[in-house]
Amino acid sequence: xxxxxxxxxxxxxxxxxxxxxxxxxxxxxxxxxxxxxxxxxxxxxxxxxxxxxxxxxxxxxxxxxxxxxxxxxxxxxxxxxxxxxxxxxxxxxxxxxxxxxxxxxxxxxxxxxxxxxxxxxxxxxxxxxxxxxxxxxxxxxxxxxxxxxxxxx
Amino acid sequence: xxxxxxxxxxxxxxxxxxxxxxxxxxxxxxxxxxxxxxxxxxxxxxxxxxxxxxxxxxxxxxxxxxxxxxxxxxxxxxxxxxxxxxxxxxxxxxxxxxxxxxxxxxxxxxxxxxxxxxxxxxxxxxxxxxxxxxxxxxxxxxxxxxxxxxxxxxxxxxxxxxxxxxxxxxxxxxxxxxxxxxxxxxxxxxxxxxxxxxxxxxxxxxxxxxxxxxxxxxxxxxxxxxxxxxxxxxxxxxxxxxxxxxxxxxxxxxxxxxxxxxxxxxxxxxxxxxxxxxxxxxxxxxxxxxxxxxxxxxxxxxxxxxxxxxxxxxxxxxxxxxxxxxxxxxxxxxxxxxxxxxxxxxxxxxxxxxxxxxxxxxxxxxxxxxxxxxxxxxxxxxxxxxxxxxxxxxxxxxxxxxxxxxxxxxxxxxxxxxxxxxxxxxxxxxxxxxxxxxxxxxxxxxxxxxxxxxxxxxxxxxxxxxxxxxxxxxxxxxxxxxxxxxxxxxxxxxxxxxxxxxxxxxxxxxxxxxxxxxxxxxxxxxxxxxxxxxxxxxxxxxxxxxxxxxxxxxxxxxxxxxxxxxxxxxxxxxxxxxxxxxxxxxxxxxxxxxxxxxxxxxxxxxxxxxxxxxxxxxxxxxxxxxxxxxxxxxxxxxxxxxxxxxxxxxxxxxxxxxxxxxxxxxxxxxxxxxxxxxxxxxxxxxxxxxxxxxxxxxxxxxxxxxxxxxxxxxxxxxxxxxxxxxxxxxxxxxxxxxxxxxxxxxxxxxxxxxxxxxxxxxxxxxxxxxxxxxxxxxxxxxxxxxxxxxxxxxxxxxxxxxxxxxxxxxxxxxxx
Numbered sequence: 001x002x003x004x005x006x007x008x009x010x011x012x013x014x015x016x017x018x019x020x021x022x023x024x025x026x027x028x029x030x031x032x033x034x035x036x037x038x039x040x041x042x043x044x045x046x047x048x049x050x051x052x053x054x055x056x057x058x059x060x061x062x063x064x065x066x067x068x069x070x071x072x073x074x075x076x077x078x079x080x081x082x083x084x085x086x087x088x089x090x091x092x093x094x095x096x097x098x099x100x101x102x103x104x105x106x107x108x109x110x111x112x113x114x115x116x117x118x119x120x121x122x123x124x125x126x127x128x129x130x131x132x133x134x135x136x137x138x139x140x141x142x143x144x145x146x147x148x149x150x151x152x153x
Numbered sequence: 154x155x156x157x158x159x160x161x162x163x164x165x166x167x168x169x170x171x172x173x174x175x176x177x178x179x180x181x182x183x184x185x186x187x188x189x190x191x192x193x194x195x196x197x198x199x200x201x202x203x204x205x206x207x208x209x210x211x212x213x214x215x216x217x218x219x220x221x222x223x224x225x226x227x228x229x230x231x232x233x234x235x236x237x238x239x240x241x242x243x244x245x246x247x248x249x250x251x252x253x254x255x256x257x258x259x260x261x262x263x264x265x266x267x268x269x270x271x272x273x274x275x276x277x278x279x280x281x282x283x284x285x286x287x288x289x290x291x292x293x294x295x296x297x298x299x300x301x302x303x304x305x306x307x308x309x310x311x312x313x314x315x316x317x318x319x320x321x322x323x324x325x326x327x328x329x330x331x332x333x334x335x336x337x338x339x340x341x342x343x344x345x346x347x348x349x350x351x352x353x354x355x356x357x358x359x360x361x362x363x364x365x366x367x368x369x370x371x372x373x374x375x376x377x378x379x380x381x382x383x384x385x386x387x388x389x390x391x392x393x394x395x396x397x398x399x400x401x402x403x404x405x406x407x408x409x410x411x412x413x414x415x416x417x418x419x420x421x422x423x424x425x426x427x428x429x430x431x432x433x434x435x436x437x438x439x440x441x442x443x444x445x446x447x448x449x450x451x452x453x454x455x456x457x458x459x460x461x462x463x464x465x466x467x468x469x470x471x472x473x474x475x476x477x478x479x480x481x482x483x484x485x486x487x488x489x490x491x492x493x494x495x496x497x498x499x500x501x502x503x504x505x506x507x508x509x510x511x512x513x514x515x516x517x518x519x520x521x522x523x524x525x526x527x528x529x530x531x532x533x534x535x536x537x538x539x540x541x542x543x544x545x546x547x548x549x550x551x552x553x554x555x556x557x558x559x560x561x562x563x564x565x566x567x568x569x570x571x572x573x574x575x576x577x578x579x580x581x582x583x584x585x586x587x588x589x590x591x592x593x594x595x596x597x598x599x600x601x602x603x604x605x606x607x608x609x610x611x612x613x614x615x616x617x618x619x620x621x622x623x624x625x626x627x628x629x630x631x632x633x634x635x636x637x638x639x640x641x642x643x644x645x646x647x648x649x650x651x652x653x654x655x656x657x658x659x660x661x662x663x664x665x666x667x668x669x670x671x672x673x674x675x676x677x678x679x680x681x682x683x684x685x686x687x688x689x690x691x692x693x694x695x696x697x698x699x700x701x702x703x704x705x706x707x708x709x710x711x712x713x714x715x716x717x718x719x720x721x722x723x724x725x726x727x728x729x730x731x732x733x734x735x736x737x738x739x740x741x742x743x744x745x746x747x748x749x750x751x752x753x754x755x756x757x758x759x760x761x762x763x764x765x766x767x768x769x770x771x772x773x774x775x776x777x778x779x780x781x782x783x784x785x786x787x788x789x790x791x792x793x794x795x796x797x798x799x800x801x802x803x804x805x806x807x808x809x810x811x812x813x814x815x816x817x818x819x820x821x822x823x824x825x826x827x828x829x830x831x832x833x834x835x836x837x838x839x840x841x842x843x844x845x846x847x848x849x850x851x852x853x854x855x856x857x858x859x860x861x862x863x864x865x866x867x868x869x870x871x872x873x874x875x876x877x878x879x880x881x882x883x884x885x886x887x888x889x890x891x892x893x894x895x896x897x898x899x900x901x902x903x904x905x906x907x908x909x910x911x912x913x914x915x916x917x918x919x920x921x922x923x924x925x926x927x928x929x930x931x932x933x934x935x936x937x938x939x940x941x942x943x944x945x946x947x948x949x950x951x952x953x954x955x956x957x958x959x960x961x962x963x964x965x966x967x968x969x
Contacts, residue, residue, distance in 0.1 A: 013211055013212075013213075014211075015211075016211065016244075018282075019281060021247045021248045021249075021282060021284070022247070023247070023249060028213070044475070044510070044511075045475065045510075045511045045512065045513065046475035046476045046478070046479045046511055046513055046514060047475075047476050048476060048479055048480075048513060049513070050513075073404075075400055075404075075440055075443060075444050075447075076476070076480060077436055077437075077439055077440035077443050077476065077477070077480060078396070078397065078400050078440040078443075078444070080436055080440070080476070081390065081396060081397070081436065081437050081440055082397070085390075085397075103164065103168075104161055104164055104165075106207075106208065106211065107160075107204060107207070107236075107237065107240060110240055111236065111240075114277050114281075118276075118277055118280045118281060118309065118312040118313070118316075119280045119281055119312050119313075119315055119316045119319075121312055121315065121346070121349045122345055122346075122349075122397050123308050123309060123312050123342060123345070123346055124308060124341075124342040124345075125341045125342060125345050125388055125395050125397045125398055126341055126342065126387045126388055127387070128387050129342060129387070133270070133273075133305065136270060137232075137236070137270045140232045140268070140270055141232055141233045141236065
């Protein structure tokens with residue numbers, strides 16, 4: 001996977017994860033292209049697109065579009081499962097996740113993603129295991145802050 | 154200084170902004186506060202500030218001043234700081250900044266931290282954005298962690314190693330010992346990442362590949378366990394146990410089994426098992442099947458297995474889920490070369506997919522259909538494909554038409570079928586497209602003409618001379634024919650004079666047109682007349698049959714041989730020509746071609762020309778040189794004709810071709826009501842100079858005043874722009890502005906031109922730039938080009954440094 005983007009129906013970016021080193025300008029352009037392309041798709045078309053030499057897989061969950069760019073040898077159907085798994089993880093963590101959760105807690109969305117994917121590949125296939133790790137990390141955080149008696153951020 | 158506002162507060166505030174300007178204001182204010190906070194080296198709130206900065210960065214605002222702060226956070230002892238610091242590093246930093254190297258030491262320390270979650274953060278960051286230098290420095294640490302028994306760290310280390318190898322392939326060897334017992338792990342996370350690591354190594358190094366082949370049995374066993382094992386809640390997805398791992402293993406097996414008999418054999422059973430036992434009701438099962446099919450097709454599997462794979466794809470095609478159909482079509486496209494027969498069995502389903510509403514699916518189905526066309530199914534396929542061409546979106550038409558042509562090239566009957574079918578199926582608006590395609594591709598000239606010629610070979614006897622002449626004359630007088638078509642008809646009639654006995658009738662027709670209003674027709678008629686009178690002895694030679702072009706792999710024919718007779722024929726009256734001009738040309742064309750058993754073609758001598766519709770096909774035929782000499786000239790590059798007095802030097806130059814026929818006019822620009830047409834003449838004996846007359850017409854309601862036409866050409870050309878007839882283009886096509894361009898092309902390069910138009914319309918100035926690339930090939934055979942403003946002064950060549958096709962040229966022209 002080269003990148004994973006989350007954006008709203010209005011094209012506002014909610015999360016961007018890049019697995020390739022790309023300059024800022026390039027990233028902005030890709031985001032723009034993706035949002036334009038995906039938002040232009042009609043409702044009952046298939047979830048795959050071709051863009052340059054990448055396969056783009058996207059799925060809409062409520063008001064958010066999850067979009068990832070794959071290499072030619074990656075399995076598109078599995079990518080749909082990966083996106084779904086990520087949504088499940090978010091759902092488990094936030095409890096009935098909605099877009100607002102991701103807006104206000106974007107850093108947590110990143111933390112969860114970082115437990116699930118690394119360098120574009122899956123690092124853990126067990127939902128339980130990921131949930132445990134994130135929880136433990138959060139606990140570490142809380143403990144520190146209790147110490148400081150100041151809210152982290 | 155008051156505590157900086159909290160992240161959530163900021164987010165909430167920014168979201169209340171109603172305009173972009175308001176948002177920008179808030180952001181700027183906050184950025185200023187953050188900057189001063191950074192300057193004060195405030196440790197407590199640094200984390201908060203960076204978090205806010207990251208939010209603003211996501212909104213699209215610059216956040217580079219936070220980069221160093223991220224490093225400070227990473228160096229902090231607090232876990233919260235580190236978490237945000239590493240996140241910031243991954244978002245704000247990349248290889249390009251030198252700053253990132255400062256991270257190396259921090260990461261190294263954190264890789265050895267006592268808390269595994271800190272180690273995890275470090276591994277994650279390194280594995281996502283580590284540069285080559287960082288990877289080199291830290292590879293040792295990663296390798297150490299790869300051997301740890303802590304599965305949390307091991308899986309992360311494995312993926313980090315993958316990243317290191319991608320960045321610095323030479324370090325691959327280093328990780329080899331650590332991979333020894335990776336696969337004996339029970340933990341799925343570690344298993345999965347190990348398989349990814351092994352895959353990466355095998356893909357990069359053939360030595361590694363042979364080394365790891367011995368793992369095939371182990372992989373097969375793991376896969377088997379996954380399939381056979383009972384329900385495992387931790388890894389279950391819709392009843393399938395760890396599909397992610399299954400797919401990854403299948404992919405590794407594919408790489409290991411490719412080209413290797415033993416490995417392939419070892420996998421046969423498990424592949425068959427997966428293929429038959431996987432539940433297909435949900436997407437996840439199909440994802441596994443998809444990967445299985447890909448693996449089966451790539452390794453040296455036994456034929457039974459291959460058939461199984463193709464059948465799975467066939468089932469996919471019938472699936473309601475569009476994604477699955479799409480994936481099936483893509484895979485079938487890959488396998489159609491090797492397993493043609495098996496795929497053929499699913500032909501009808503594939504053809505049905507042409508009717509799908511989804512654009513992506515239609516495109517794949519179309520590509521696959523073309524790949525499946527063969528001698529047996531050509532008729533049926535053509536029918537379907539033509540129907541598809543008829544009804545598909547414009548974006549497909551070009552590809553579809555070219556596909557149809559290419560597919561139909563071999564079998565002779567298909568030509569006939571095609572031309573017949575084309576007559577009845579192909580709709581008018583798609584024909585210009587078709588024709589444009591043909592004319593744009595020299596290869597297709599050869600193909601098309603050859604096919605059409607072949608088709609004609611049968612049917613000549615059935616047509617009488619008079620009928621033919623009737624038709625041609627009909628064309629000449631028909632209101633619907635454009636001058637171009639008339640020109641071709643005239644030339645065709647002329648050519649027939651050598652073959653038919655009713656020469657007098659032909660003479661009569663030709664002389665009538667000697668006084669035609671249309672300059673083109675007049676010129677042709679007069680010259681043909683002259684041919685009758687003064688050069689009658691040469692007439693047969695000049696009007697000899699056109700040779701067939703032989704298909705070659707390269708552009709155009711290499712050999713030209715004489716051809717059978719070509720005649721025009723009965724107009725197919727099935728098509729009431731109730732359409733617009735270009736369409737009617739097309740109709741004429743099709744009528745001439747289609748209908749009944751007689752599939753005729755008007756043999757004209759006019760070379761091909763893109764842009765305008767209708768007569769194009771005729772153009773193609775006109776492309777062949779007159780005399781039967783073995784001239785290896787590509788079809789379109791018919792040299793420009795010389796006036797009759799050069800007939801003396803009869804070579805295989807198609808002299809007569811272009812005397813009267815000349816080069817057909819073309820539309821160079823047509824936008825916002827302004828249309829500019831180029832007509833070509835060769836009025837002087839210098840073969841390197843051609844004269845183009847531009848005709849600018851205005852179809853809007855208001856005049857275009859102060860009209861200025863400028864042109865620029867590539868360096869090797871020279872251009873001279875004479876004064877225009879006026880600089881007001883009257884409205885509603887009441888008149889036109891003409892201007893003469895003389896072009897010198899000593900190097901006989903392809904003609905290209907960039908034009909700039911400026912005028913005032915309804916009080917406001919309008920300026921436009923356009924590229925003109927669709928010059929008829931013969932117009933540039935020896936055309937000169939240059940760059941000129943309309944005042945007639947030569948602008949310096951440095952203004953137009955080659956005709957680059959990207960945007961920099963615009964700058965050049967702008968400065969003129």
